[in-house]
Amino acid sequence: MEEKRTTLEDIVSLAKRRGFVYPGSDIYGWESGLYDFGPNGVELLNNIKKSWWKANIYDRDDYVGIDSAIFKHPKVWEASGHVGGFSDPLSECKVCHTRIRVDKELGAVGVTADEKMSEEELNRLFDENRDKIKCPKCGNKDFSDVKPFNLLVKSNLGDFTGEDKRPVYLPGEACQGIYLNFKNVVDTMPVKIPFGIAQIGKAFRNEISPRNFLFRTRELEQADTQYFVRPNENKEAYERIKSDRWNWYLSLGIKEENLRWKQHDNLVFYASDAWDIEYNYPSLGFDEVEGVHDRTDYDLTQHMKFSGVDLRYTDPVTREKYIPWILETSMGMGRIFLAVLSDAYTVEELPNGESRVVLKLSPELAPVKYAVSPLLKNKPELVEKAREVYQILKKKHGNVMWDDNGNIGKRYRRQDEIGTPYCVVIDFDTLEDGTVTIRDRDTTEQTRVAISSL
RNA sequence: GCGGGCGUCGUAUAAUGGCUAAUAUGCCUGCCUUCCAAGCAAGCGAUGCGAGUUCGAUUCUCGCCGCCCGCACCA
Numbered sequence: 001m002e003e004k005r006t007t008l009e010d011i012v013s014l015a016k017r018r019g020f021v022y023p024g025s026d027i028y029g030w031e032s033g034l035y036d037f038g039p040n041g042v043e044l045l046n047n048i049k050k051s052w053w054k055a056n057i058y059d060r061d062d063y064v065g066i067d068s069a070i071f072k073h074p075k076v077w078e079a080s081g082h083v084g085g086f087s088d089p090l091s092e093c094k095v096c097h098t099r100i101r102v103d104k105e106l107g108a109v110g111v112t113a114d115e116k117m118s119e120e121e122l123n124r125l126f127d128e129n130r131d132k133i134k135c136p137k138c139g140n141k142d143f144s145d146v147k148p149f150n151l152l153v154k155s156n157l158g159d160f161t162g163e164d165k166r167p168v169y170l171p172g173e174a175c176q177g178i179y180l181n182f183k184n185v186v187d188t189m190p191v192k193i194p195f196g197i198a199q200i201g202k203a204f205r206n207e208i209s210p211r212n213f214l215f216r217t218r219e220l221e222q223a224d225t226q227y228f229v230r231p232n233e234n235k236e237a238y239e240r241i242k243s244d245r246w247n248w249y250l251s252l253g254i255k256e257e258n259l260r261w262k263q264h265d266n267l268v269f270y271a272s273d274a275w276d277i278e279y280n281y282p283s284l285g286f287d288e289v290e291g292v293h294d295r296t297d298y299d300l301t302q303h304m305k306f307s308g309v310d311l312r313y314t315d316p317v318t319r320e321k322y323i324p325w326i327l328e329t330s331m332g333m334g335r336i337f338l339a340v341l342s343d344a345y346t347v348e349e350l351p352n353g354e355s356r357v358v359l360k361l362s363p364e365l366a367p368v369k370y371a372v373s374p375l376l377k378n379k380p381e382l383v384e385k386a387r388e389v390y391q392i393l394k395k396k397h398g399n400v401m402w403d404d405n406g407n408i409g410k411r412y413r414r415q416d417e418i419g420t421p422y423c424v425v426i427d428f429d430t431l432e433d434g435t436v437t438i439r440d441r442d443t444t445e446q447t448r449v450a451i452s453s454l
Numbered sequence: 455g456c457g458g459g460c461g462u463c464g465u466a467u468a469a470u471g472g473c474u475a476a477u478a479u480g481c482c483u484g485c486c487u488u489c490c491a492a493g494c495a496a497g498c499g500a501u502g503c504g505a506g507u508u509c510g511a512u513u514c515u516c517g518c519c520g521c522c523c524g525c526a527c528c529a
Binding site: 016100 | 455464465466480481482485486487488489490491492493502503519520521522526527528529
């Protein structure tokens with residue numbers, strides 16, 4: 001049997017028609033790079049978050065969680081390097097439209113330039129050296145002016161003058177909130193190094209071209225952990241973290257053959273090591289879901305410099321003071337959501353020649369835990385009993401769906417597409433002996449069990 | 455941001471310079487139905503936005519918005 005490969009379009013279509021993901025601001029014609037989660041999507045998203053929180057905080061003794069404000073002091077983004085370095089000075093060949101990184105091209109002809117220079121300065125240097133730089137693709141020397149592309153989103157929080165004198169940025173990455181609270185956590189909580197802080201937070205980026213559904217969006221959510229260790233005592237913890245993260249993906253039921261590790265070729269100057277976990281997305285192939293980075297003491301050092309506050313940690317026994325090193329994990333929620341959805345998406349051939357679409361989500365992640373149906377809608381005694389069972393299950397399992405639409409087969413198929421693991425059907429036997437049928441999503445087999453044992 | 459392609463009910467497709475824009479599915483209501491998308495009836499629901507040409511534009515032209523592919527970008 002030949003299997004048709006799932007495309008990203010299949011996933012997008014299902015996501016919309018089954019209430020997982022809608023285009024952002026849909027009735028106004030959609031704003032690029034933004035998506036809204038629907039009733040089933042928010043359940044799935046929250047279940048992924050719960051699982052992540054449990055694995056990173058509740059299942060360990062050395063992590064605590066925080067939730068920091070989205071808006072932060074303007075200096076945070078100077079310290080982090082985002083105001084200067086989150087942008088690239090680009091110029092475009094007017095002949096073939098190839099783009100060049102101006103700082104790098106200048107460097108190649110022996111002119112010192114870097115991405116932290118002002119736009120004017122870069123343009124002056126570029127103009128002086130235009131005759132030495134030619135397009136790597138077509139060889140022409142006719143370039144547009146240098147334009148920096150800064151990915152930070154700016155806001156006017158607290159600026160009532162409209163003069164933009166004190167730009168406040170939305171976070172380009174969520175993890176800064178953790179560094180900002182490192183001292184607070186150390187001063188108020190019973191933690192000692194090595195320990196970690198975890199957070200799920202929003203980030204915003206002016207991506208030039210958001211694309212590929214949830215994979216690259218302008219507003220994103222990140223699940224981050226930062227693990228603080230003694231300087232140079234990073235290796236063992238790094239390996240432990242890598243292995244924990246890998247196992248978490250497997251615990252979600254993601255197929256191992258769709259996952260792989262990829263080490264960064266070019267490390268940023270302060271990093272000691274960096275690996276990504278990649279998922280084999282439909283249409284896109286393997287791409288990053290999460291980064292696991294060994295960042296040395298860079299982040300806290302920067303904030304010490306810019307804030308003037310001593311962020312060193314004092315060893316409770318030796319009284320030694322040091323800036324801890326940081327091991328970071330940073331996962332894109334949209335990316336893991338897309339990975340989970342894609343991995344669960346299954347098209348099955350049925351014996352009668354038809355096919356069914358099933359989301360084989362692990363029960364822990366499934367947005368709807370049970371669907372409850374009366375076998376027949378026009379038999380009040382069945383409906384009444386089914387309502388009872390529905391209420392019992394709802395109390396126990398949270399998101400349980402009442403489904404009495406059409407006929408029973410239709411309901412099964414609908415629930416298959418949502419990924420509901422079990423459908424409970426109340427029939428005439430239920431009235432006699434208090435048992436119901438449970439239909440299994442993956443095998444489509446039915447078993448009879450007592451209501452009391454559900 | 456550049457080049458190419460594209461934009462019709464929630465989804466997947468059709469058609470048209472002029473009559474009520476069609477079909478399937480979905481959703482919803484009623485009937486029916488004793489376990490895998492059965493059937494009957496009613497309803498909801500679309501030409502992305504704006505301008506131009508025209509007596510008349512969903513159709514042709516332009517701008518904007520958005521999507522897809524390629525390039526570039528992805529700290």
